[in-house]
Amino acid sequence: MQSQDLIYANFPELLKNYQGTGRRESANFLHWFLENIYRLDNVAAADCICDQSNDKGIDAVYVDHNAEEINFFQSKISQKEDTSIGDAQIKTFIGSVAQFDTPEKVQNVLAGNANEDLKKLIIRNELATLVERGYSAKMIFVANAERDHNTIELEKHFPNLTVYSASDIALNYIEFDAAEGIKESFMFDTSYSGFIKLIVDEKTQVFLLPVSATELVKLSGIADGTLFSQNVRYSLGNTPVNKAIAGSVATKAEHKNFSLYHNGVTLICKNATVDQGTEKITVSNYVVVNGAQSITTFFHSATKLSDDLRVFVKIIALESDELSRKITLNSNNQNSIKPRDLRSNHxxxxxxxxxxxxxxxxxxxxxxxxxxxxxxxxxxxxxxxxxxxxxxxxxxxxxxxxxxxxxxxxxxxxxxxxxxxxxxxxxxxxxxxxxxxxxxxxxxxxxxxxxxxxxxxxxxxxxxxxxxxxxxxxxxxxxxxxxxxxxxxxxxxxxxxxxxxxxxxxxxxxxxxxxxxxxxxxxxxxxxxxxxxxxxxxxxxxxxxxxxxxxxxxxxxxxx
Known part of the structure; x- marks a missing residue:
């Protein structure tokens, strides 16, 4: 990420996953920050936020019990690219946090006219008790602008103040690609028996066809696992399921019956096109979300394969990442899915x-x-x-x-x-x-x-x-x-x-x-x-x- 990515014009794309929350844009920006920079879980981040009218200048509260700190957050969005953070808003924020520096002051906030979300945070986190026990206050100011000399000077005088400017956020953002897989094309031969096509909607279509194992082992990314990168698990080694697959592969007489025993392979791709002349289906940007066990076993038993050993392959061409995740979770049923598997793509x-x-x-x-x-x-x-x-x-x-x-x-x-x-x-x-x-x-x-x-x-x-x-x-x-x-x-x-x-x-x-x-x-x-x-x-x-x-x-x- 570059600091330029945080200009206001990019916010609709940056905050698209937080639309429909009923919160102000600054709260959605803070939610994004808490997840991507402060490393909180989505639910925990949402639980911290109290950005409503009469929030006493506090947009979120997070208690770090390891450091024995109460983290107070405020976020500000600059719509103009040439605006700096300055010190005026931060000074106001510092004054707001001072309302929580003694148990008596915390109780006063509870007894006053603060909004209900803030009061719930105070009660839920037992802030008065924590302040009495000596938990210190940490102030985190989040902005999509850059510091100026006033900001820098203010930071020098308040060691418990941390300012996250656009540059700081960009520096601390961890890039990762959740939509992994094979970024190339592959052609499946359908001349053996044709295929069944189902159009789910204008952005989702499904093809069902029997594919030879000798063809499946030519898919890219089997050896290094990238073919299965969106799967909830990789090949699990010498499990009873894999032993049974290997046994069927080793017995040539069983090859013609393999599709009767096997649940099939599910492949998700961005695009799938049919060439009626060559009877081939071409898929691009693809990943196998179910069938890693079988394809890996085929790959390591390549010398024992024959054209009679076929597996039903379900090709799903779609654009929705959310639907892709649901398909991944619901299609894995040969080896039991554990909670760890369900978190593997989180x-x-x-x-x-x-x-x-x-x-x-x-x-x-x-x-x-x-x-x-x-x-x-x-x-x-x-x-x-x-x-x-x-x-x-x-x-x-x-x-x-x-x-x-x-x-x-x-x-x-x-x-x-x-x-x-x-x-x-x-x-x-x-x-x-x-x-x-x-x-x-x-x-x-x-x-x-x-x-x-x-x-x-x-x-x-x-x-x-x-x-x-x-x-x-x-x-x-x-x-x-x-x-x-x-x-x-x-x-x-x-x-x-x-x-x-x-x-x-x-x-x-x-x-x-x-x-x-x-x-x-x-x-x-x-x-x-x-x-x-x-x-x-x-x-x-x-x-x-x-x-x-x-x-x-x-x-x-x-x-x-």
Whole structure:
């Protein structure tokens, strides 16, 4: 994205997905910003917004519990290209946020004539309580214009103020292509038995035809998976379904019966044309959204194929991305669809994957089951990342065995946060490696191999880092989190701490006696809290006696 893309003339296209909300244009712009720049989920972004009349100068409120900050937003749209941000509107915004700097002032806003959306946000987020607990205010001013000297001067005097100008927004926008696939043409031969054509509407038509497997393996993008890039998953390897397909391919006598057993392949394309003279259907800009298992098996068994082995192919030519997604989700039924599959083409996942690709970090982010690894890169699955974030950030190590929660009811809370960058995901992956190594010293070996144990210790490390002011600053600073040297510095300190935690854990487990049931305790929120408190108290004693390292000169908060 370029800053020029944010001129007012481009707003109808930029904000087309937010039309019909009944909100003002500035609120739709802020919604776009919260999703694409501040990295919130669509629903979470909408929940933040309170941009109505009498909103007390606040357009949105988001609570960052990791950083213990209340983020107040205001957005302004400049319709003229030569307009700068200045300082007048920002000064007014600063005054508006001052209405929330004490619990008493927050209650006054609630008791006053503020609009209902703002009052609901105050109540829902318990802002008065958070202010009383010491949560700080962060002001974010969003505009499609550029700074001038007045803006810059004002920023110098207010460290809790962040201005996002058009250039800032363009710099932080992650480009990704949700409409992936093969950007070329392919011709299907229909001379074998013709085809059935169905016209759904003026922009959607369907062709059904039997296609030889020898023809299907000539489609581009099978080897590298780009043919299936809009599928909710890739080929899943040696599953019962794939074994059955391979068995039928290997038995030549079964080739003529293959179409009787097989559910078919679904191919979506932008255009499909029929040449009556050559009896060929030409498709362009195409992707296979169902049938990855079969086509991949054919591709790897090419020497065993024959012209008798045919599969029914449904070619759908359409223009609607929304309809394309619905077809993808509803046509996958050979292997069960999991919540992770349904999220694999979600904007947050695509944005994170693009971030990894652009980072040069040496890591790649896998968002689909069956995705092949790239030589020379370490891979991190979104499943592992989600569990680690659930334990470390959301403080729920006891839920990490319930993988459905990562991509279902907890999905937005886990991934849809501004601090979830490629750097944070890499950091937690590296911390998990530290935890796994330390667990080699846990005397209760079955417990050491129990899945929830590592998430519990990862959670304990998170609490210890947050005991220190310096640790909390690191965890809330995306720039430092994305910097390899900063991550490594914290990871190295965690190695010593993790080993110390395991030593203390050994003593506590022994003291618990023979009836200690770790499987039950590690699934219990209350038991997890009790065990964590024991380990953190031991750590605090060792730190104050200078027996163990920390993330600052002194512990800056109470252990809870």
């Amino acid at each position: 904007d947050i996942m695509l944005r994170l994957r693009a971030e990894f690709e652009n980072s040069g970090s040496g890591f790649e982010f896998h968002i689909k089951r069956g995705q092949a690894s790239t030589a020379g890169l370490e891979s991190i699955s979104n499943e592992d990342a989600g569990r680690q974030l659930l334990a470390f950030d959301l403080n729920e190590p006891y839920s990490c065995h319930q993988i459905y929660r990562v991509f279902d009811d907890k999905y937005a809370e886990i991934f849809g946060r501004p601090e979830v960058t490629y750097g944070r995901i890499i950091f937690l992956e590296q911390l998990m490696a530290v935890v796994s190594e330390a667990l080699g010293e846990l005397k209760n070996r079955p417990m050491a191999g129990y899945a929830l144990t590592k998430y519990f210790l990862l959670n304990c490390l998170g609490h210890i880092i947050r005991l220190f002011d310096e640790g909390r600053v690191f965890l809330s600073d995306n720039a430092r989190m994305n910097a390899q040297h900063s991550r490594q510095e914290i990871v190295q300190l965690c190695k010593e701490i993790a080993h110390a935690l395991v030593i203390d854990f050994n003593y506590e487990i022994e003291a618990a006696g023979p009836l200690f049931d770790y499987k039950s305790d590690l699934k219990s929120p209350d038991a997890v809290k009790d065990w964590r408190l024991k380990l953190l108290r031991s750590y605090e004693k060792d730190f104050k006696r200078s027996k163990i390292v920390g993330f600052g000169k002194e512990i800056g908060r109470d252990i809870t």
